[in-house]
Amino acid sequence: NAGVTQTPKFQVLKTGQSMTLQCAQDMNHEYMSWYRQDPGMGLRLIHYSVGAGITDQGEVPNGYNVSRSTTEDFPLRLLSAAPSQTSVYFCASSYQGQGGYGYTFGSGTRLTVV
Amino acid sequence: GENVEQHPSTLSVQEGDSAVIKCTYSDSASNYFPWYKQELGKGPQLIIDIRSNVGEKKDQRIAVTLNKTAKHFSLHITETQPEDSAVYFCAASTSGGGADGLTFGKGTHLIIQP
Numbered sequence: 444n445a446g447v448t449q450t451p452k453f454q455v456l457k458t459g460q461s462m463t464l465q466c467a468q469d470m471n472h473e474y475m476s477w478y479r480q481d482p483g484m485g486l487r488l489i490h491y492s493v494g495a496g497i498t499d500q501g502e503v504p505n506g507y508n509v510s511r512s513t514t515e516d517f518p519l520r521l522l523s524a525a526p527s528q529t530s531v532y533f534c535a536s537s538y539q540g541q542g543g544y545g546y547t548f549g550s551g552t553r554l555t556v557v
Numbered sequence: 558g559e560n561v562e563q564h565p566s567t568l569s570v571q572e573g574d575s576a577v578i579k580c581t582y583s584d585s586a587s588n589y590f591p592w593y594k595q596e597l598g599k600g601p602q603l604i605i606d607i608r609s610n611v612g613e614k615k616d617q618r619i620a621v622t623l624n625k626t627a628k629h630f631s632l633h634i635t636e637t638q639p640e641d642s643a644v645y646f647c648a649a650s651t652s653g654g655g656a657d658g659l660t661f662g663k664g665t666h667l668i669i670q671p
Contacts, residue, residue, distance in 0.1 A: 447600075474656045485563075485646060486601070488658040501658050502558070533600055539656065546591060546659070548600035 445469050449534050449549035456524040456556045464519040464552050466534030472545065474537045475517040479503065479530040480551075486533065492517055524556045559584040561649050563662025571670050576637055578665045580647035581629040587649040590623060590630045591659065595644045604645075605632070634667075642669045 450465045468475065476491035478501075488501030492511040506528060508520040517536075521528060531553050537546040560583040570576045582590075588609040593601035607614045607621045607630065614621050618637075623630040634641055644666050648659040 476658045478658075478661075483663060485661040485663040486648075486659075488660070491656075491658045493656045499657065502660075537656070539652075544589065544591075544606070546603055546606075548593075548602070550600045 447534055447536050447547050447549035449532075449552050451552060452550070453553050454555070456521070456554065458524060458526060458556060460524050461520070461522050462524065464521075464532055464534075464554070466517045466519065466549060467515050468517075468534075468536040468547070469515065470536060470538075470545065470547070471514060472536035472538045472547075473514070474539075475511065476501070476535050476537075477507070477509065477517070477519045478533045478535065479528075480533060481530050489519065489532075521554075524554075526556045528554065529556045530554060559587060559649055559651065559660040561647060561660050561662045563647050563665060565665060566663065567666045567668070569668040569670055570637055572637055572639060574637055576632075576634045576641070576667055578632045578645055578647070578667070579629060580631070580649075580662050581627075582649045582660075583628070584649070584651060585625075585628065586651045589650040589652075590621070591648050591650075592619075592621060592632050593646045593648065595646065595664075601646060637667075637669050639669050639671060642667060 447468045477489040478486040490509040492498045534549045591606035595601045620633040647662045
């Protein structure tokens, strides 16, 4: 199993450009989420999903859109990139069961907006 | 919303000594408390977690304690080794499996001195 796969690993955008960060999981997890990590700030929740067709906002949702058409995929869209969105982005998936929650992170996408 | 405070921000210990990282949380409804280790350039990896119905959990050299009354939880690493050097994050969730995401502390940079 690959776990949580994020693409691309690195990306440079110009201000105003749009792009989609891809996230896929092959563990059949119900829950998926996106975080951004900035120096000294820990990880902050952008958007999350509790199942296909259901999404909701986290702590820092402005400037980002998500959708979840399948259990496996949870893409994050930047419609008009801004320098403040320069960050490392992590996708995670999890489930809720007797054995635990399996909260698993991908390896991240490092995004620079110039 | 939930707020998680983590201390210290940097911790330097001699190899073989113990390390303790402490976190406090604000929302008494939080019921799941994971700890993550993040190495440079990688995503966070779950190292241990605890649910609110348990006061302590141990896995080899790593242990976590939870005090629900005081709303704080701690990570204990004994017999530290060079490979323990990393950034450690605590987190809290009100939804058990993290269905609606995790709230993270800002991280502790653990340095193991040889």
